[in-house]
Each structure stands twice: as structure tokens, then as C-alpha cells.
Amino acid sequence: MNAPIGVFDSGVGGLTVAREIMRQLPEESMIYFGDTARVPYGTKSKDTIVRYSRQIVNFLLSKGVKAVVIACNTASALALADLQDLYNVPIIGMVQPGAVAAMNATKNKNIGIIGTNATIKSGQYGQYLRKLDPSVTVVTKACPLFVPLVEEGLIDDRITEDMVSRYLREFKQYDIDSLILGCTHYPLLINPIQRFVGDKVTLVNPAYEVAKTLKQMLAQRDMAASEDHVAQYEYYVSDMADQFLSFADKVLPCHVDYVQPVDIENY
Structure with a gap:
């Protein structure tokens, strides 16, 4: 199943999780969303974090992801259970x-x-x-x-x-x-x-254990990409694409050519 994995965070921090997924699951494509317009999440209420997370998952699902990794501890702690109840795709937290x-x-x-x-x-x-x-x-x-x-x-x-x-x-x-x-x-x-x-x-x-958990889950559900699949990566943000781009190049093992802005409030 060569559909991409969706990964999201409040900003650039989730790139540390994306990096580990790339290392452990090199054949898996990925769509990353950083909510850079609304960072940080850690000072927000639970209701706000759940609302933000739902918008992002809706966006990722519109891109055809087969699973979602919440690469944000705050959203994992406060929104994971709600998201798992709302959506049929597997969702993994931190x-x-x-x-x-x-x-x-x-x-x-x-x-x-x-x-x-x-x-x-x-x-x-x-x-x-x-x-x-x-x-x-x-x-x-x-x-x-x-x-x-x-x-x-x-x-x-x-x-x-x-x-x-x-x-x-x-x-x-x-x-x-x-x-x-x-x-x-x-x-x-x-x-x-x-x-x-x-x-x-x-x-x-x-991040290491999250990527390991994701790998095991995909194998158990027969959702893993084929071994010869060439992974593709896409990056989206809600603001400050240039700043995100420079940070991504420092964190990730591969060069990021382009980051696409998204009006996440529309989702």
C-alpha cells in the first residue's frame, strides 16, 4: 500500500519524528504539515488543540494518507483519543x-x-x-x-x-x-x-519508538509500502514557509526543495 503517511506538528519540531520515520521506513512516502501560524500549542486549551488537530487531519486525509502520526506531544496528550474516535485511519501519538x-x-x-x-x-x-x-x-x-x-x-x-x-x-x-x-x-x-x-x-x-511502532503497525495491517517503492515527500505549513524550509534542511537527511503554504482554517 504505497499511499503516504501523514505527519503533523505545531511547527518544525515534528521534523525530528519525520527524520526518524525516513530512517526506519525509507520506502514510505510522507506528507508533513507544520502549523507554523498557530505555534506554540502548549499554551492553548484542549478544545483549541482538538479543533486544530481535526483541521490538520482533514487536510492530510484530503491528500490520501493511509495513517497519521501526531508528531506533537501536546496534541498527542490532549487530542489523540478524540481523533481516534473520529477517523477510521490509524493514528499514532507520541x-x-x-x-x-x-x-x-x-x-x-x-x-x-x-x-x-x-x-x-x-x-x-x-x-x-x-x-x-x-x-x-x-x-x-x-x-x-x-x-x-x-x-x-x-x-x-x-x-x-x-x-x-x-x-x-x-x-x-x-x-x-x-x-x-x-x-x-x-x-x-x-x-x-x-x-x-x-x-x-x-x-x-x-521519535525512535514512534517510528518503530509505526513500522510494526503497518506490517501487522498489511499497509506497508512495497520494498521497491521510491518514497516521495511533501511539506506544507500554515505560515512562514521560508523559515521552515531553512530549518528542514538542517534537520532532515534529504534536501527540501519546496514548502507549500496552506490555509488550514478551510479544513
Whole structure:
């Protein structure tokens, strides 16, 4: 089944998930949508996030996608269940695969989680972790300014270093050995975060587990693309196509020639 996979995020962060899908499923075509006009999602209400997510899924379905990956932890935490009830296509979120990845990484069962205000407030990661192991200790911290810093391209800037220190210093008092990057923008800050928490803390990027889950699901449902299929990639945004284009070239393993703007409110 050579139809494309739909992937969406509030902006450029989901490209870290798209990159992992390209690596693990090189034969799969992909349509990516970044909602750059309405980023960040982490400060929005659940109703707003569900409405945005429905519009985006409607758009992706109009492009003939066979499955959808919500490459946004906030939308995954707050909209996944609603979307799965509304649509017949398989929809995969970030939270459950991310919790599995964290449990695979931890040795002392002390796990930290960073994310947007909405993701942390939802408590979804903690719930899934405790389902996997009730004895796990979970420490959380909302880091709302990380997304705007990434969207502005301030990856290794001094201001970013200062914000990493401000947000993460309280983790120093806990003996965490794993830290979930609970927002798809955060892997783009992996260098300053790792420098601050130190090498003894494993940074867990849920993207790998999400791509693995997608691959297994497509195989089980006999929906995988043929092995000789040449993957095609399309990119759409709701605003700031030029900025997205420059970022995509930094994150993805292949050059992006063109990003198409979409009036997502029409969906």
C-alpha cells in the first residue's frame, strides 16, 4: 500500500519524528504539515488543540494518507483519543511510545519529563509510565519557552543555555537517570540539555519508538509500502514557509526543495 503517511506538528519540531520515520521506513512516502501560524500549542486549551488537530487531519486525509502520526506531544496528550474516535485511519501519538522508550532506558526507575505546559498538566506520560511499572518515580517540569526558542532558530544561543539552566536545575536534586524530551522540538536542543544534566542522564527522544511502532503497525495491517517503492515527500505549513524550509534542511537527511503554504482554517 504505497499511499503516504501523514505527519503533523505545531511547527518544525515534528521534523525530528519525520527524520526518524525516513530512517526506519525509507520506502514510505510522507506528507508533513507544520502549523507554523498557530505555534506554540502548549499554551492553548484542549478544545483549541482538538479543533486544530481535526483541521490538520482533514487536510492530510484530503491528500490520501493511509495513517497519521501526531508528531506533537501536546496534541498527542490532549487530542489523540478524540481523533481516534473520529477517523477510521490509524493514528499514532507520541506519549505511549515515549513512555516505553523511557522504561527501556532507565535503570533506577527515576524518570524526568520535560514538555509544554499542556503536556505536563495532562499527566499523560506519568500515567503511561505507571501502567508499565507502578514503582516508577516521575519528576516533571514544564519548559514553555523552549518551543519559541527552537522556532526562532536559537539552538545553541546563550539565551537558550540560560533557559535550560533555569528550567532544569531542580532536576539536580533528584537522582533521575533518564529524561524524556516530551516535546518534538526538544531534541533540537539536545546539546545544551545534555551539557547541563550530564552524561549520566540518558535523554529519551520518543521519535525512535514512534517510528518503530509505526513500522510494526503497518506490517501487522498489511499497509506497508512495497520494498521497491521510491518514497516521495511533501511539506506544507500554515505560515512562514521560508523559515521552515531553512530549518528542514538542517534537520532532515534529504534536501527540501519546496514548502507549500496552506490555509488550514478551510479544513
